[in-house]
Amino acid sequence: MRNIKLVLEYDGSRYDGWQKQAGNLKSITIQDKLESVLSKMENEPVTVIGALRTEAGVHAYAQIANFTTNSDMKLYEIKHYLNRFLPRDIAVLEVAEVPERFQSSFNAKAFRYEYKISMGEVPSVFERKYNYYSFHKLDVLKMKQGAAHLIGKHDFKAFSDNKRMKKSTERTINQIDVYSDINEVVITIEADDFWPNMARIIIGTLIEIGEGTREPESMKEILESGKREMAGMTAEARGLFLQEVIFY
Template identity: 50%
Template sequence: MRNIKLTIEYDGARYNGWQKLGDTENTIQSKLEKVLSEMTGRKIEVIASGRTDSGVHALAQIVNFKTNINMSTKEIRRYCNQYLPKDIVVKGIEEVDERFHARYNAKSKKYLYRIRIGAIPTAFNRKYTYYVPNYLDIEAMQKAGSYLLGEHDFKAFSSVKSSKKSTSREIFEMDITKEENELHLLFHGNGFLHNMVRIMVGTLIEIGEGKRTPESIKDIFASKTRENAGVTAPAQGLFLYEVFYD
């Protein structure tokens, strides 16, 4: 049995997220599995590095699936890109060890969040940026970002309902850069809880607007209460940027 690893780029704007659902086929996973199953003549189930929510994009989602099909990796990639919707693209493909698991072997991930700033919104990037018309104090946001670094209990920065699983995560890197009329917020961590990045972004935006102080991050951590953090930033600005393996 061959184990095939795919690197996928997708525009999540019109999909109900990554994970296939019982009541709709309008998910990235459903579209990919349909094409792979038609290609192989057998039902294919794919494993992803993680789920992305409705409206969230990916620059490098990692997926693996197993098959006995006698096609080269180039032929598989060509077939996928011919029959997948044009907003889902297989960028890379390789045959890997049979033990490789896209989810369980992932060591860390990077997420990018794009914020449009300035007096004028954009007509063309509205699906890929979150427009904030208010002035943002980038220096205050960067200071607040420094308090997110390291290992913490991120329960207050998540939509996790269950208290059974650990909500401790480690953020290795948090950078904010300005590129023309956009702010790019890059988060690198060993794992992310549901809506964790979007809630961190929403909190940093409120700090940039002067509604909170950078030091309030410490109080949010201590509270372990979702209501004490900022709003959940919209999905369209979020991209799964990179997944790291050994």
């Protein structure tokens, strides 16, 4: 049995996220599309394991996935087959054979997201699918000050929409960077894991700090409260990209 690792790029605009949804026949996910093509290639059901469950509308520069197969197809043949039959908004960038014990989600140690925010007098027609547009000039310095309160290990319960979580909501954010030029602000967040909507709620709160509707110090109060209603909006999915899955 061979274990095959994939590096994937996708435009999540028309998908209901990465994870297939049992019982929901109307959902279309990245995992559904991959498994459908691989199952035809193998002539039997194939299960694909993804490193991170990106949410509906979220994109990826480098999602990692793996599947097992008895096929003797060469790696370049698998890559060509997938890119031939997958929709054009999903691409397989790399195919590699990895040890049997490798599992994308289990072996991943950290994940990095990137969020793109456009500013300027007029929203760009060409960036509307992949950037959040801010009608306000954002104060990047204050956003950096707010982000600094989140670095390290904290309980991020206030930054998740999942009210049924029974596991510990502690996570470790390794770094948050906020940088900008005249017309764009880019936020990157690297953490050991993300709860549902966690990245987008953090980003939405940082946007509100940048707009001046809340102070940077409010981040500390939000963390301590553990209450979702204390945090800011959930930023739109279209500006969010899974930039990298990190394996140490």
